[in-house]
Amino acid sequence: MLAVTLVFLCTLILCGSVDTLFPIAKKQLMGVHKELEDSTRMTATIADGTRMRLLESDLKRSSRVRSWVLSPWASLLYALGGCMRRETVVGTDGWLYLRERLQPVEHLSDSGIDAFGPAFTALARRCEALGTKLVLAPVPDKAWVHPEHLPAGFVASDAGYQRLVRTLRARGLVVADLLSALKAAEGQRYMRTDTHWTPLGCRIAAECIADSAGISVPVEQRPGRVVQDATQIDTGDMLVLSGIEAPAVLEGGFESHMLSFANQLHQVPLEHIDFTDAPLKAPDLVHPWILVGTSFSASGHFQECLARSASERPLVRSLSAVTAPIVLRQFVADLELAVTHGIRPRVAVLEFLATDVLNSAYSFTDFMKAQVGPALSGYSETPAEWGIALSQSSLLVPGEHTLGPKGLAAWLPRGALLQPADGCLALLLEGAVLAGAPRVSVQVGDTRLSLRWEASATRMLIPLVGASPADNLRVALQAADGARVRVDSLRLMTTLAATAQAATVGLVNADASGFTQDIQCPAESRPHALALLELDVTGTLPAALRIAAFAPMVDGASLTAFMDKPIRTTRLLLPLPQETPTTLRISGAAPVPKRLVRKASVLVQSPRG
Amino acid sequence: MVFASGVFLYWFLPLVLLGAISLPRALRNPFLTVASFVFYGWWRPDYSLLMLATAAFDFGTGMVIDRARQRGGRGTGWLVVSLCANLGLLGWFKYANLAVGSWNSLMTLSGNDPVLWTSVLLPVGISFYTFQSMSYTVDVWRGELRATRNFGDFLCFVSLFPQLVAGPIVRYRDVAEQMATHRCSLPFFAQGCLFVMLGLAKKVLLADVLAPVVALSFDHGAPGGTDTAWLGLSAYTLQIYFDFSGYSDMAIGLGLIIGLRFPFNFDSPYKAESITDFWRRWHMTLSTWLRDYLYIGIGGNRAGPWRTRMNLMLTMLLGGLWHGANWTFVAWGGLHGLLLSLERVPLLAKARAALPRFLRIALTLGAVMAAWVLFRCDSLGAAGSYFAALGGAPSGSGTEPLNALQIALLIIGGSIALFGRSTQHLVHKATWATLGWAALVFFMSLIHLHWQDHVPFLYYQF
Numbered sequence A: 001m002l003a004v005t006l007v008f009l010c011t012l013i014l015c016g017s018v019d020t021l022f023p024i025a026k027k028q029l030m031g032v033h034k035e036l037e038d039s040t041r042m043t044a045t046i047a048d049g050t051r052m053r054l055l056e057s058d059l060k061r062s063s064r065v066r067s068w069v070l071s072p073w074a075s076l077l078y079a080l081g082g083c084m085r086r087e088t089v090v091g092t093d094g095w096l097y098l099r100e101r102l103q104p105v106e107h108l109s110d111s112g113i114d115a116f117g118p119a120f121t122a123l124a125r126r127c128e129a130l131g132t133k134l135v136l137a138p139v140p141d142k143a144w145v146h147p148e149h150l151p152a153g154f155v156a157s158d159a160g161y162q163r164l165v166r167t168l169r170a171r172g173l174v175v176a177d178l179l180s181a182l183k184a185a186e187g188q189r190y191m192r193t194d195t196h197w198t199p200l201g202c203r204i205a206a207e208c209i210a211d212s213a214g215i216s217v218p219v220e221q222r223p224g225r226v227v228q229d230a231t232q233i234d235t236g237d238m239l240v241l242s243g244i245e246a247p248a249v250l251e252g253g254f255e256s257h258m259l260s261f262a263n264q265l266h267q268v269p270l271e272h273i274d275f276t277d278a279p280l281k282a283p284d285l286v287h288p289w290i291l292v293g294t295s296f297s298a299s300g301h302f303q304e305c306l307a308r309s310a311s312e313r314p315l316v317r318s319l320s321a322v323t324a325p326i327v328l329r330q331f332v333a334d335l336e337l338a339v340t341h342g343i344r345p346r347v348a349v350l351e352f353l354a355t356d357v358l359n360s361a362y363s364f365t366d367f368m369k370a371q372v373g374p375a376l377s378g379y380s381e382t383p384a385e386w387g388i389a390l391s392q393s394s395l396l397v398p399g400e401h402t403l404g405p406k407g408l409a410a411w412l413p414r415g416a417l418l419q420p421a422d423g424c425l426a427l428l429l430e431g432a433v434l435a436g437a438p439r440v441s442v443q444v445g446d447t448r449l450s451l452r453w454e455a456s457a458t459r460m461l462i463p464l465v466g467a468s469p470a471d472n473l474r475v476a477l478q479a480a481d482g483a484r485v486r487v488d489s490l491r492l493m494t495t496l497a498a499t500a501q502a503a504t505v506g507l508v509n510a511d512a513s514g515f516t517q518d519i520q521c522p523a524e525s526r527p528h529a530l531a532l533l534e535l536d537v538t539g540t541l542p543a544a545l546r547i548a549a550f551a552p553m554v555d556g557a558s559l560t561a562f563m564d565k566p567i568r569t570t571r572l573l574l575p576l577p578q579e580t581p582t583t584l585r586i587s588g589a590a591p592v593p594k595r596l597v598r599k600a601s602v603l604v605q606s607p608r609g
Numbered sequence B: 001m002v003f004a005s006g007v008f009l010y011w012f013l014p015l016v017l018l019g020a021i022s023l024p025r026a027l028r029n030p031f032l033t034v035a036s037f038v039f040y041g042w043w044r045p046d047y048s049l050l051m052l053a054t055a056a057f058d059f060g061t062g063m064v065i066d067r068a069r070q071r072g073g074r075g076t077g078w079l080v081v082s083l084c085a086n087l088g089l090l091g092w093f094k095y096a097n098l099a100v101g102s103w104n105s106l107m108t109l110s111g112n113d114p115v116l117w118t119s120v121l122l123p124v125g126i127s128f129y130t131f132q133s134m135s136y137t138v139d140v141w142r143g144e145l146r147a148t149r150n151f152g153d154f155l156c157f158v159s160l161f162p163q164l165v166a167g168p169i170v171r172y173r174d175v176a177e178q179m180a181t182h183r184c185s186l187p188f189f190a191q192g193c194l195f196v197m198l199g200l201a202k203k204v205l206l207a208d209v210l211a212p213v214v215a216l217s218f219d220h221g222a223p224g225g226t227d228t229a230w231l232g233l234s235a236y237t238l239q240i241y242f243d244f245s246g247y248s249d250m251a252i253g254l255g256l257i258i259g260l261r262f263p264f265n266f267d268s269p270y271k272a273e274s275i276t277d278f279w280r281r282w283h284m285t286l287s288t289w290l291r292d293y294l295y296i297g298i299g300g301n302r303a304g305p306w307r308t309r310m311n312l313m314l315t316m317l318l319g320g321l322w323h324g325a326n327w328t329f330v331a332w333g334g335l336h337g338l339l340l341s342l343e344r345v346p347l348l349a350k351a352r353a354a355l356p357r358f359l360r361i362a363l364t365l366g367a368v369m370a371a372w373v374l375f376r377c378d379s380l381g382a383a384g385s386y387f388a389a390l391g392g393a394p395s396g397s398g399t400e401p402l403n404a405l406q407i408a409l410l411i412i413g414g415s416i417a418l419f420g421r422s423t424q425h426l427v428h429k430a431t432w433a434t435l436g437w438a439a440l441v442f443f444m445s446l447i448h449l450h451w452q453d454h455v456p457f458l459y460y461q462f
Helices: A002-021 A031-043 A050-061 A064-081 A110-115 A117-129 A159-170 A178-184 A199-212 A237-241 A260-265 A296-307 A324-340 A354-358 A364-378 B006-022 B025-041 B046-070 B076-109 B126-142 B151-159 B172-181 B186-218 B226-257 B275-281 B284-295 B305-323 B327-343 B346-354 B357-376 B380-390 B404-419 B423-428 B432-451
Strands: A088-090 A096-098 A133-139 A225-234 A268-274 A290-293 A315-318 A347-353 A399-402 A408-412 A425-435 A439-444 A447-452 A459-463 A473-478 A484-494 A498-506 A515-521 A529-537 A547-552 A558-563 A571-576 A582-588 A597-607
Touching: A002 A064, A002 B006, A002 B186, A002 B432, A031 A050, A050 B006, A064 B404, A064 B432, A096 A237, A117 A133, A117 A159, A133 A159, A133 A178, A133 A199, A133 A354, A159 A178, A159 A354, A178 A199, A347 A354, A408 A484, A439 A459, A447 A459, A473 A484, B006 B025, B006 B226, B006 B432, B025 B046, B025 B151, B046 B076, B046 B126, B046 B151, B076 B126, B126 B151, B126 B172, B126 B284, B126 B305, B151 B172, B186 B226, B186 B404, B186 B423, B186 B432, B226 B357, B226 B380, B226 B404, B226 B423, B275 B284, B275 B327, B275 B357, B284 B305, B305 B327, B327 B346, B327 B357, B327 B380, B357 B380
Parallel strands: A133 A347, A290 A315, A290 A347
Antiparallel strands: A088 A096, A225 A268, A399 A484, A408 A473, A425 A459, A425 A484, A439 A447, A439 A473, A498 A597, A515 A582, A529 A571, A529 A597, A547 A558, A547 A582
16 A cells, blocks of 8 residues: 555656756747747736646646656657657658648638738739749648558548649749659659658759749759768657657757667668759859748758859748748748848749648638738838838847846847848847846857947947858847846848948057057948948967957947957947047957957948938 | 646646645645636636536525425425526536527528527536536435535535546535545555556556547548448547546546545446446446436336336436537437337347347447447437448548557457456455556556647546
């Protein structure tokens, strides 16, 4: 009696205690995912049970015990009986399919498909007004391309896809028929235990999209040969979905799991396309293409494909989004961002899952109306009061915030930071310091900029010089003393064109302990001028070097910008006060051989009037 | 909140046990009442008010009826009020949608406009706590029970979380004394733990693993072939048994842990040799409730064989309707009523008695399985198609093959259901081997809970 009581109680109390005392840190969501999560949490109430369901969901996700047992148990079930979670259909030869895309639901009728046609047409017209050609790329389901591995009883009918393409084309829209292209090809186009394309599938899709966009890719330049990477293996996302690979947790890095058994169970060698024999044709041109896709794996191949064939450099935005609404939202956000930056993408490719539309997984029409319409029609390219382009949405949630040591952070993923050809990119922070001494920390790639937010400043300009689409942006408001701030907005800002005045000085004051140099900048008549400080470096600066640049702020306060290690860029962007000659002071706090930093130059840029 | 969830097992249950063990007797029932309301209102707190109102109303009518009886009357008027209130509440929340839907079908057929209607949401467990509460006033009216003067105890009885949402249906007269005196003791506690461990394993390891097999056959319109139809029906026969009896075991176990003995609800029902025997073994608290408060109330077997058969049929029809607002449940109850009536035909009874035992069990099981088709299908039309598929009519084009685990569990589950002992027997005759097995399947259930998605108990919908 005592034994059974002890077993029962000890198990429950132990599991509860471990989960309570050692919870797994919550995964940091980003971008649209975070927005959706925040929205869900804000609207959740106790009355309708949504708050309690969220609590249960949080407890489940933070369960330490779960992270220990999930993967081995899932692996054991799969190994013993091929038992997967209900979302996955086990086909022949180890092929896995997503059940929700195989459900024998009634596909939309022609009129049903046509119901959201106007929304697509409106989007295409809006893109056209921007000088952008919209290419729709409905992604076919794996089962339609590889029906040969489906288990008995499942029929893969792609008739809905054909009707979708036909209906959209009848509206004059450009549609890439990926299904026909993928079916016509030979070889494995989808991965066995994954929902994504193989490199071959990616290449076929990318070429099909390029063809639909009117980009002629010479056959001889179509890259390349598929090679298997012996050193890289993967389990496939559908095994992960079944818990065979426990969910990774992002909290300053990926947490390791007890996965050795699970990972070895079902490994798939990763493949890639070898591009080495197809050199880039025009890598340095400015205006990018934009691809927004559900297919993470295709982006690299699409980029490579276009880079070798087009006369313009492609920018490929690849999203690991799960559902089409998120992708569409991101698509619109990207388009807005690009236009805000003064960039007119020549082609925008909207890739979406055909099954989501055909199975009416959500109200596609309502979504298009609610999200795409206002977002595209509402933004302002050149507000008169700024003479610059300013993104509409704030990166930080407006309102009053108390800052802890972790601070209040926002970030933009790779691909978002597009430097205009003839302007500057910056962040504009508007708000007020209510208490304490907060700092604004901006990290672009590996470069970090730390600014003090003066109590008197209600507007801060934070330069993002040197940022490229390859960089992430992370911006955080931080304070050690629990400072309070009011954030009105934190937005990306771009000067569309700039006048430039240069001042160059030699670094005469350098010695063994560092260097200090003042640089005089002429008065600038227009508001929001920026000084681009550039160091002429002949070699690699020491990693320990800390360079500071001092300048008066826009609102009369001072600003000190730092370049922390490791230094990748030798440029800093500083705001200049209006109609006042300014002295910029740069200093290096570590010994710098004089020969490395020969001179410093300043380029003053002011917005187009 | 559901038993088979982390929040219940790891947080709610340990905290409630701590309170139930450590608090003095005077505070124990109020504490359990609060805990039960938290349990019930976890997802929809507003429906707790409905349960509170039901308990308060029946407590009041019980007092009035009791007072009337003390004065030499019977209080029948108040009983009628109580029955109308309880059945009215049940009728509104459970059957209004069916009534309006059926009316609208008739209107549409006759070319008239249907009534505009917003569906009424069904509060979880309303069928169970309404029956429990209603039986109290009936017992007081019959003089089998004195009305309690302690509203706290009565509210605790109605809301008691172990059996609140899916039974067993406990009557106040069975636990009235316990409500005042219950306390945790090691023998009860240990037995309760064993019940919970085995019940959880039945639910999580057997019923939930078989659920996808059932869904494949029943949820896609056509079962997809004769073999699939039979497999799906077999899986459902096991799923509903292990799901519901698993819940009942957990409820009984949780009751024992806090010092209360609830009546057993299952006794190896698939070993029944007749439909009459089946109802002595399946959902025993419902069948005895229907017998005591409905069947006997409308005359029982006191008015000759034909009237008895009519009463049986009526009882089972209403019993079927109690399960849900769908004509399939009525048909299910009707089929059971018909079979019960037929078993009382002397010639047939003699013929059945002459059959070997295994054949009697097989025939009973076959009939029960046939009735499960009605119980599981969404409509009578779907049930007809399913019966056709069972009979070999072409239906669909095959379906997903079972994996090895599902096949193994079908065999294991079938063996347990047909040859295994009931949980109460296992618990009361527990050996070290039983304890070892119970611990093993308990651990496996907890692990499996982390892996699988939420699968609600089937009887939550009733």
